[in-house]
Amino acid sequence: MPLLPRVPLHRLAALWLAGVGVCVVAGVLGGRVELARLFLNAVPASFNAGLLGLIAALALWTDPRVPSRRLAWCAGLLVLLPALVLAEHLGGVELGIDAPALHQAMQSGSSHPGRLAPNTCLGFLFAGLALWLQHRPALRWQGLLVSCCVYGTLAVGLSALAGYVLDLEAMYRLLSFNSMSAAVMAMLVVLGAALWSSLLAGESTEAPGESGERPEARITRTAVGVLGVVAVVSGVAGFALMQRAYKMTVADSLETAARGHAGAFAHSLKQEMEIAESVSRQLALQRALAQLAVNPVDAQAFDDLREVATSLLGQDFSALRVQKGRDESLLEAGSSRLRSAPVALPLGDGHSTLLWDDGLVLHSELPVERHGERVGGLMLERRLGVLTGLLYDLQHGDDSTDALLCARIDGDAVCLPSRFYEAGRHIAIYRPDGQPFLPISKALLGMSGSDSVRDLRGVPVQAGYAPLRGVNLGLVIKTDSGELFGYIRSRLRLLTGLLAALVVVGAWLLRSHVLPLAQRLASSERRLQMVSDNLPALVFHVDADLRYQFANARYLPMVGLDPKAMIGRRMQDVLGAEVSASIAPHIEAALRGERVRYERHGHWLGREHHHLVEYVPERRPDGSVAGVYGMVMDITERHQAQAQLAASEARLRTITDNVPALITYVDTDLRFQFCNPVFEAWTGIPVADAMGRRMQDVLPPKVMALRQRQIERALRGETVQFETVAVLGQGPRHFQVNYLPHRDEQGRVIGVYSLTNDISAQKEFERQLQTLARVDALTGLANRRQFEERFSEAMSRCRRSGRPMALMFMDIDKFKGINDTLGHAGGDEVLKTFGQRLVASVRKTDTVARLAGDEFVVILEGLNTVDEPHFLARKILAAISAEQRVLGHSLRVTTSIGISFYEGDDSREGELMARADKALYEAKEAGRGTYRCAPRSVVVAGR
Numbered sequence: 001m002p003l004l005p006r007v008p009l010h011r012l013a014a015l016w017l018a019g020v021g022v023c024v025v026a027g028v029l030g031g032r033v034e035l036a037r038l039f040l041n042a043v044p045a046s047f048n049a050g051l052l053g054l055i056a057a058l059a060l061w062t063d064p065r066v067p068s069r070r071l072a073w074c075a076g077l078l079v080l081l082p083a084l085v086l087a088e089h090l091g092g093v094e095l096g097i098d099a100p101a102l103h104q105a106m107q108s109g110s111s112h113p114g115r116l117a118p119n120t121c122l123g124f125l126f127a128g129l130a131l132w133l134q135h136r137p138a139l140r141w142q143g144l145l146v147s148c149c150v151y152g153t154l155a156v157g158l159s160a161l162a163g164y165v166l167d168l169e170a171m172y173r174l175l176s177f178n179s180m181s182a183a184v185m186a187m188l189v190v191l192g193a194a195l196w197s198s199l200l201a202g203e204s205t206e207a208p209g210e211s212g213e214r215p216e217a218r219i220t221r222t223a224v225g226v227l228g229v230v231a232v233v234s235g236v237a238g239f240a241l242m243q244r245a246y247k248m249t250v251a252d253s254l255e256t257a258a259r260g261h262a263g264a265f266a267h268s269l270k271q272e273m274e275i276a277e278s279v280s281r282q283l284a285l286q287r288a289l290a291q292l293a294v295n296p297v298d299a300q301a302f303d304d305l306r307e308v309a310t311s312l313l314g315q316d317f318s319a320l321r322v323q324k325g326r327d328e329s330l331l332e333a334g335s336s337r338l339r340s341a342p343v344a345l346p347l348g349d350g351h352s353t354l355l356w357d358d359g360l361v362l363h364s365e366l367p368v369e370r371h372g373e374r375v376g377g378l379m380l381e382r383r384l385g386v387l388t389g390l391l392y393d394l395q396h397g398d399d400s401t402d403a404l405l406c407a408r409i410d411g412d413a414v415c416l417p418s419r420f421y422e423a424g425r426h427i428a429i430y431r432p433d434g435q436p437f438l439p440i441s442k443a444l445l446g447m448s449g450s451d452s453v454r455d456l457r458g459v460p461v462q463a464g465y466a467p468l469r470g471v472n473l474g475l476v477i478k479t480d481s482g483e484l485f486g487y488i489r490s491r492l493r494l495l496t497g498l499l500a501a502l503v504v505v506g507a508w509l510l511r512s513h514v515l516p517l518a519q520r521l522a523s524s525e526r527r528l529q530m531v532s533d534n535l536p537a538l539v540f541h542v543d544a545d546l547r548y549q550f551a552n553a554r555y556l557p558m559v560g561l562d563p564k565a566m567i568g569r570r571m572q573d574v575l576g577a578e579v580s581a582s583i584a585p586h587i588e589a590a591l592r593g594e595r596v597r598y599e600r601h602g603h604w605l606g607r608e609h610h611h612l613v614e615y616v617p618e619r620r621p622d623g624s625v626a627g628v629y630g631m632v633m634d635i636t637e638r639h640q641a642q643a644q645l646a647a648s649e650a651r652l653r654t655i656t657d658n659v660p661a662l663i664t665y666v667d668t669d670l671r672f673q674f675c676n677p678v679f680e681a682w683t684g685i686p687v688a689d690a691m692g693r694r695m696q697d698v699l700p701p702k703v704m705a706l707r708q709r710q711i712e713r714a715l716r717g718e719t720v721q722f723e724t725v726a727v728l729g730q731g732p733r734h735f736q737v738n739y740l741p742h743r744d745e746q747g748r749v750i751g752v753y754s755l756t757n758d759i760s761a762q763k764e765f766e767r768q769l770q771t772l773a774r775v776d777a778l779t780g781l782a783n784r785r786q787f788e789e790r791f792s793e794a795m796s797r798c799r800r801s802g803r804p805m806a807l808m809f810m811d812i813d814k815f816k817g818i819n820d821t822l823g824h825a826g827g828d829e830v831l832k833t834f835g836q837r838l839v840a841s842v843r844k845t846d847t848v849a850r851l852a853g854d855e856f857v858v859i860l861e862g863l864n865t866v867d868e869p870h871f872l873a874r875k876i877l878a879a880i881s882a883e884q885r886v887l888g889h890s891l892r893v894t895t896s897i898g899i900s901f902y903e904g905d906d907s908r909e910g911e912l913m914a915r916a917d918k919a920l921y922e923a924k925e926a927g928r929g930t931y932r933c934a935p936r937s938v939v940v941a942g943r
Contacts, residue, residue, distance in 0.1 A: 190659040258450075284307070287301075287643070319335055320333050548574065598613055695711070733760045
C-alpha cells in the first residue's frame, strides 16, 4: 500500500473551504476580526460568506460527479442564499438575512454590514448552478452551461484575487456595494478549481460507453480552460510587471518633484523673508525712528516715515505698520490679515508667518535697530503671487492631483487649504504606535521620499514628500492611484482584448488542429484498451518500485484479481511471496534494461499452469529504466494443441482433398505452394508438376491473362471475387474464383489463397429463373416485363430501318361471363386456347404477349405496307371465333382488336398503347368481334 493515501483534489478543497468557513464564522460570532479577515489588512468576511464556504465544503466532500441527496441540497443552498442577497442589492429591500448586528463593529464603514458583495453572490451562484446542472443530463446544452458556470466561478475569484494583489479595487468591488473580502476570494478560487478538476477535467466515473462524453471532448475542454487560465495569469503578470515598473517610475518622479518644488518654495520664501529684513535695515527708517525716539513730535521724522511707507507700498507690500517700542504704532498702511487669515504657519525664524488669505501672504514682524539698539518695530505683509500660482498649479496638475503645504505646530501638522482639504486642517504627526502617520508627517520630520497610502479621504494615493528646509514647512504632492495608473489600465484593457483574442484564436486552432489529434489519440487509446482487455493474456505495467500502474481486464476472468484494486499496490502484495520470489530474477533483469522472455511452470491459484512471460523495460528519455511492461500468456493448452496439431493437419488435408472445390496457395512470386487433388481433376495438370512452379508456367496463357489483374489486386491486399468460364472435357463450365490475401504478423501480404467453385448448375438454375420471370405461367407467352423490353427494342429498330410497325391490343369479349359460367378453371382453358390460336395466326417474327387477365398484345415489325395489320386482324378474328371444347362444353369466343401504327416518329411506348387501347374500345362500341385502327393522321401528327 502507498505510504501516504492519495487524497482527491475535491476532498482537499473541501478541507480548505471548511477551515476557512469555520474561521470566518468563529471570527464573526466571537468578535475576532483577525479570524474574519484571514489575511492581514484585508476586509473581514461576513457570516454568510463563512456559511457558504461550509456548504461548499459539504458538497465537495464526496465526489461531485456522483449524484446524491446531500449534493442536491447543498447546490440548492448555494443558489438560493446568493440569489436572495442579490435581490436585496438590486431591489433595495431588507430580507433579514445579513445579520448586521454581528458585523457592526467589524464593518462599521459599510453601508450594509454583513451583506455579501454582489460579485461574491455571483461566484457562489455560479458554483451552485454548476453542481445542479451537472446532474441534469437531459437538459439541452447541459455540458456548455456547466462549463460556463465553472469558468464563471473561477473568473470571479481570480479577477478579485488579482485585483486584491495588484491593488486594483475595481476588480473586487462591484458597483458601489460592499467589496469582496480576501478570504472569500480564496474560497471562490479553490471552489472553482475543484469544480473544474472534478466536473470538466476529471476522469469520468462511468464505464466506457455509459457516458455521453468522449475523452477527446474532455481533453479539448481542459485545454481551453488551461489556455484561458494561462492567458489570465499572463495578463495579470504582465500588468503586475508594468504596474510595478510604472509605479517605481512615478514614485521616483513624485519624490523628485516634491524635492524640487520644496527647494524652490524654500528658496523663494527665504528671499521674501530677506527682502522684509532688508527693509528693516534701511537707514532712512532707522534714522527716522531714532529721531522720534529723541523727539516724538519731530515732523521731519514723520515725513521720512511716510516716504518710506509710500515706497514700500509701491513694492507690492499690502500692509505695513511702524511701531515705536513694542506696542505704540506710529504709522499704519493697508490692512493686516494676520487675525482674519484662516491659517497662519510660523516659518521658524521667530519673525515670519505664512498666511492664507485667498493666496499666500508673508507676514513679517521685525525689530528696527540703530547702532545695535532697538529703536522700533516694523510689520510687513506681502502677497506671494508667484508662489500662490505655483502652489495652485501643483494642486491642479490633473483631475486627482493635490499638494499640501503644512507646518508643524505642537504635535500636529497644520496645513494651508488644498484642493481636497479646508484651510487649517490638523493632522496628527504620529500614530498611536509612535510611527509617522502620513507622508506629510515624514516631510515635517525632515524626511523625503514617496509612499503608496490611503489619504484622509480613504482614497489610495501615491504621494511624494519633502521638507522645506529652513522654513519649518513640509510639502506633499499626491495623485490618486486610480488616475495615476490610468494609462496602465488603458494598456491593460488593450492587453485584455489581445489576450481574449489570443484565447479565441487558440481555441479555434485547438478545435481545428488539436481536436482531431486528440480524437485520434482518444480513439487509439480506446482501441488499445479494447485490444489489451480482449487479449488472451495478462497485460500490466509496474513502476520502478514494482507498484502496478496498469492491469488489463483479463486479470479478473483469468486469475480472479480486480485490476482496479491492483493499481498502486506492490507486486509482492498482489501475487504473494512464492510467485514474487520466482519471478524476482527476471523482473530485476528487466529493471536493468534487459528484455526478458521465458516460460514458467507451476501450481498457482489451485491449478497447474504453463505461462509464457515477456518483460519489456520502460525507458526515460535519458535511457534510465522507469518501469516494466509485462505480458503473461497462459499457454497451458498450447502443448496439448501441439500434440493435436498433426492430427488436425491430417484432417484438414482430408477435407481439402475431398471438397468439391479447387484450392490452391501461391506466394508473392506466384509459385504454387499448395494444390488439392481437384486441381489435377479439373485442369489435367498433375499436382506434383505444379508445386513450386510459377502460375504463368503452369496455366495456359489465356487463363493466366484473364487472372493476372485479379491476382495482382489480391497481392496488394484486396479480397477478390470474380466469375469466369472455362472449357473442360464436358464443355464450357462456369466458375466462381475467390482470392484471399495471406498476411504475416506485420500485416504484409505473403501469399494468396485461391478457392474455385463450379457454379455451372447454379448458373443454369438462374437462367431458368430468368426465363420464368419473363414468361406468363398460364399461356407460356411473353409477360408484361418481356413485352415492354421487346416493344422498346422494336420501336428502336423501326426508327433505324424506317419500316413501319403496328401494335395490336385485344381482349376476350365477355370474358367475365365465361368465368362466372365455367369457373376460373374454364376461364384458364379459354385463355390458353386463345394464346395458342393467337400465336398460330401471326408470324414467327411477331411478339405475342399476355399483359394481364384477358388482355393480349401483338407487336408487328417490319411491315411492308400499312394494310398488313388489317389482313392479320381478320385472320385472328377468324381463328379465335372457331368453336372450342371447354370442360365438356362447346364454346365460341370472340375478341375485339385495337391497332396503332408507328412509323419512326417521336411517339413514346405509352402513347402507342393508349392509341391502341382507344381503338380497342371503338371496336367494342362497334359491336365486338371486330377491329379498329387508330387513324394514321394522328400518328403522323405526332412526328
